[in-house]
Amino acid sequence: MNLIDISLEILSNAFLAIGLIFVFLGMLGLVRLPDVYNRLHTTTKIGTLGAFGVMMSILLKVGFSPIGVKAVTVGLFLLLTSPIAAHMIGRAAHRHGVCLCQESVIDEYEKACALKNKE
Amino acid sequence: MKRYISYAVILGLVWCFVHGTISFNNFVLGLIFAPFIIRPFKPLYNFKQDFSFGRAIKKIPAQARYFYVLIKEIIKANIIVAKIVLQPKINIKPGIIAVPIRTVTDLGITAIANTITLTPGTLTIDISDDRSVLYVHCIDASDPEAVARSIRNDLERYVLEAFE
Numbered sequence: 001m002n003l004i005d006i007s008l009e010i011l012s013n014a015f016l017a018i019g020l021i022f023v024f025l026g027m028l029g030l031v032r033l034p035d036v037y038n039r040l041h042t043t044t045k046i047g048t049l050g051a052f053g054v055m056m057s058i059l060l061k062v063g064f065s066p067i068g069v070k071a072v073t074v075g076l077f078l079l080l081t082s083p084i085a086a087h088m089i090g091r092a093a094h095r096h097g098v099c100l101c102q103e104s105v106i107d108e109y110e111k112a113c114a115l116k117n118k119e
Numbered sequence: 120m121k122r123y124i125s126y127a128v129i130l131g132l133v134w135c136f137v138h139g140t141i142s143f144n145n146f147v148l149g150l151i152f153a154p155f156i157i158r159p160f161k162p163l164y165n166f167k168q169d170f171s172f173g174r175a176i177k178k179i180p181a182q183a184r185y186f187y188v189l190i191k192e193i194i195k196a197n198i199i200v201a202k203i204v205l206q207p208k209i210n211i212k213p214g215i216i217a218v219p220i221r222t223v224t225d226l227g228i229t230a231i232a233n234t235i236t237l238t239p240g241t242l243t244i245d246i247s248d249d250r251s252v253l254y255v256h257c258i259d260a261s262d263p264e265a266v267a268r269s270i271r272n273d274l275e276r277y278v279l280e281a282f283e
Contacts, residue, residue, distance in 0.1 A: 022197060029204035037256045038213055041242055042200055048237065049197045066139025073136040083236035083243070090244040090256060106214035106260050112247065 012060035019053025022046050034101035036093045044086040051078050125175065126164060127153035178281060185281040188274070189234060196239040203258065214260030215244060218253045218267045221275060227282045234274050241266065 029042030055075035059068040100107055127150050134149025135141045157164060203211060218235075222228050232243040232253060240258040247254070257266055 022201070025201045025204050029200065032204060032209060033211075034209070035213075037215075037242065037244070038211065038258060041240070041256075041258055042204060044236060044242065045193070045196045045200050049193060064141075069136055069141065070139045073133075079237075080233070083233040086236055087232065087243050087245070090242060094244060100213065100215070106216060106263060110215070112217070112252075112254070116248075 008060055012057045015053050015060060016057035019050045019055075019057060021050075022053060023050035026050055036098050037090055037100065040086045040090055044082045048078055048082050051075065121172070122164070123154065123157065125172070126157055130156060181277070181280040182282075185230075185277045188277050189237065192234075192238040192274070196237060199239045200258075211258055212261045213256065213258050214263070215254055215256050216260055216263040216266060217247075218255050218270050219251060220253055221271075222278060222282075223250070224282070227278060230282050231275055231278045234278060235270060238274060241270070 023046070026042045026046030029046065030039050033039050033042060052075045055071040055078075058071040062068045094113075130153040131146045131149030134152065135145045138145050203209065220228070220231055222231050228246065228250065232246070235241050235243045235253065235255055242256040242258075244254045244256050246252070255266070255270075257263070260266070
């Protein structure tokens with residue numbers, strides 16, 4: 001085992017650790033934050049980087065073999081699809097009348113929806 | 120025809136990546152499959168707009184800069200959200216604000232909406248019917264104008280350069 005292999009191994013493990021820490025924080029946020037919209041913040045943003053970190057770790061471990069390339073593809077698709085999923089969940093929740101939490105200071109979307117329903 | 124070729128090249132590359140081995144044979148196979156994918160889903164692809172290879176290539180540096188900014192912002196966003204989650208007592212002022220946008224094409228609006236979701240403290244909820252205002256959920260909405268300004272001046276500039 002030469003120096004490059006060892007350093008790749010260490011980097012791969014570091015990426016795995018970073019990814020797992022962020023996934024853990026995302027789940028912690030899911031439990032701790034008050035309402036749907038705030039929870040979506042943690043699951044989309046942190047979920048993306050967490051999964052991306054794990055995928056990068058796979059790439060560094062196996063190199064550009066079929067598994068590594070597929071891992072990168074999965075990471076890129078996550079980057080593209082997780083915001084769309086968040087947008088759909090958020091909009092559906094708002095249309096079903098899920099209120100914002102007590103601490104919320106402003107809701108301009110509510111006003112726009114009310115204006116549209118009146119017309 | 121030009122658009123068919125460009126979409127086929129993109130789908131061929133995607134096929135290579137999904138298959139896992141990037142080789143010329145795989146690329147050609149993807150190229151052959153591509154029209155069968157594009158044809159039934161034609162309304163989803165943008166065939167009306169005129170298209171030139173020169174302009175598409177000219178945009179590549181701007182797109183590279185956009186992805187660099189995007190990755191930087193994603194990492195910043197994660198650290199900010201992680202800090203909020205780890206506070207002993209969660210102290211946030213969330214709210215939904217309206218952000219006017221300048222992008223007009225489908226691709227541009229998709230790009231700006233996705234970028235907003237992946238950047239610190241903001242999450243796109245919906246777009247208005249006339250496609251000029253995005254409704255953004257903000258984890259710290261104590262100063263709506265500042266958030267809207269930062270989106271307009273910072274992120275939207277890169278998106279406009281890269282995709283419009």
